[in-house]
Amino acid sequence: MEQLIEVAAIDNDQMLLEGMATWLASVPDIRLTATARSVADFLSQTVTARIVLLDLNLEDFTDPVENVATLVDTGFTVIVITVVPDLSYILATTEAGAVAYVSKTANLTVLADVIRAVARGDSPLTIEHAFWLGRDNRPDRPELTPREHEVLVAYGRGMTVDAVGRQLGIAAGTVRTHLERAKQKYADVGRPIRHRGQYGERIREDALGRERLRGPGNHPPVGE
Template sequence: MITVAAIDDDRMLLDGLRTWLAPVEDVRLVQVAATVDGYLDGLGGADAPRVVLLDLNLRDGSDPADNVARVRAGGGRVLVVSAVPDADGVLATIGAGAAGYLTKSHPLDVLVEAIREVASGGSAISPELAFVLSRDARADRPRLSPQERAVLTAYASGATLAAAARRAGVAYGTAREYLERVKRKYAEVGRPTRTKLELADRVREDRLDLGGPGR
């Protein structure tokens, strides 16, 4: 059973969400709140739901990226839901660690599939929003060559460096050099990658696994 919470200040939407999800056998809405504070208070020390649906713009004026970070700190994986495909919102919330971003225009079955994907440890990004991410040219994203990206994504996915080299079609020594370049480039933009886990975080934050062009 996938437990879900929803944070949205639209009471009608929350009531509708309860009704819509009720027939879905593997998804259970266990908590709703109008603010992140209300959600965190409602946990009361209990385990967080596996997936938290978070409205992009709450009426309390809270910062979307900060909201994502706070929900993640509480233990939930975040799926941002927005009324509009806001490019800045996509970039900010994914950068803060959201595992997905959907607009409210999608039908319920798309939302349910996104919840399942996020609950399983994956990400849920619609094609049009994936394009936004692939065009991200923020200064804190280093320019990686296609070869550097290939080694990074393979290695960060859990492969050994030798296996990453084979996947990228390069020699072990070359792959090691590429990986060191990647680490230097991230350090230069203030995003150090000292461990394999941090490298995996950078792949997720920058959506390098989307198959976009190297930059």
């Protein structure tokens, strides 16, 4: 007898959740054992399933990338599902740790095959996922250190140098140093930052800033 695969689903479409539960009940090796309409609601439950089917765009307007990152950080394996593909979010959620992407227009048999592959430890690539990954035409992005990334995002969101330093637990002079290094790296890839507003433009263009910033008590060693 095949081992039973437990899955959970997070989607604001209650009809879809109920339909999925009914359909999976006829599949001998997969069971939908937990559902929720938001990530917060899901994390408030005690669940045994470790594979989560996550709707890309929930109606609570939470950030799709942060949703994936939160679930991954909590120990879940995430399969993203959506009816309306958003290229920037598909790329960013993949980078945030989603192991597979399935369109809601796909046959449910495809979803079952993806679930089985993920349960085996694979990262299956559906035709739709391969298509969207192949359309990654984002501009060249510099390789920032984690600290440069944090400083750039905070400053690009409008914080002052002093405020960034207080949030990250580093001196204002160190903040300026990281900003200068990030600025030089963008110039090196042909995307110079010439004025304050362009810091914000770069974090939007490169889908940065969707991760939670670390607090003063949890930051890289000095000089990182």
